[in-house]
Amino acid sequence: MIKLLVVEDHHLVRVGLRGILDDAPGIDVVGEAENGEQALAMTRSLKPDVILMDISLPGMSGFEISDRILRQDPEVRIIVLTAYTQPPYPARLLDMGVSGFLTKACEAEELVRAIRTVHVGGRHIGKDVAQQLAMALLPGAPRSPFQSLTPREMEVALMLADGRRVNDIASLMNVSPKTIATHKYRIYDKVGVDSEVALLREAIRHDLIEAGT
Structure with a gap:
């Protein structure tokens, strides 16, 4: 069974x-x-x-x-x-x-x-x-900037877009705040944003989360 x-x-x-x-x-x-x-x-x-x-x-x-x-x-x-x-x-x-x-x-x-x-x-x-x-995977296919994120970076990106603080994310993931801060700025660089507000906007634009959630 x-x-x-x-x-x-x-x-x-x-x-x-x-x-x-x-x-x-x-x-x-x-x-x-x-x-x-x-x-x-x-x-x-x-x-x-x-x-x-x-x-x-x-x-x-x-x-x-x-x-x-x-x-x-x-x-x-x-x-x-x-x-x-x-x-x-x-x-x-x-x-x-x-x-x-x-x-x-x-x-x-x-x-x-x-x-x-x-x-x-x-x-x-x-x-x-x-x-x-x-x-x-086809040549010329439109790509979301989020596709370049690793699974761990994607997880952190969604929590940042949800408004969670670095210290809270670190506690949830059992790592140091410094590790999450490093992920955060790698995410910003890959997605092409410079703030959590901009990250949220991109996540909504690429249908990763719904507006108002």
């Missing part, structure tokens, strides 16, 4: 997922989390085999949650299920160690297949996401 944890902040989406997964033989939804803190706590207590996770959650970003969960339990498999498919997201999250990436437009059968695939050590990338990754 595959022990599955669902991490999704929208109740109706969780109900829909539960309806699909309760009918799937061999999959047991052992818990549902609404935010990153709950996801971390439930990962520790429930020991899921697979985590199905949105990356647009209140509080911690999907990058931060994925990084902390995978450091906490390197054996757990994470499948990202999201509406956010802009180029930096799939590549950076896959680099970070997630096992699957699907859009919320995927078919129920593909979702179940992805869960079973990652549970046995494989990877599953939705067709639309795979096509987008391939298109981004």
Whole structure:
């Protein structure tokens, strides 16, 4: 039996997922989390085999949650299920160690297949996401400046754009403020900005976060 944890902040989406997964033989939804803190706590207590996770959650970003969960339990498999498919997201999250990436437009059968695939050590990338990754590699393809960031820089960039202070980010990531400050100025240089306000503006312009979040 595959022990599955669902991490999704929208109740109706969780109900829909539960309806699909309760009918799937061999999959047991052992818990549902609404935010990153709950996801971390439930990962520790429930020991899921697979985590199905949105990356647009209140509080911690999907990058931060994925990084902390995978450091906490390197054996757990994470499948990202999201509406956010802009180029930096799939590549950076896959680099970070997630096992699957699907859009919320995927078919129920593909979702179940992805869960079973990652549970046995494989990877599953939705067709639309795979096509987008391939298109981004073509000569002349438009590039987001965020595509040049490493997974760790991307994680820090999203927290900076969210208004978090360097000291707070350092505490969350278990590193020194000096390390985060170094990441910050590398991010500024790569994205071509000189302030957190400008970084936020670019993140919104490239659809990495929604205006007003």
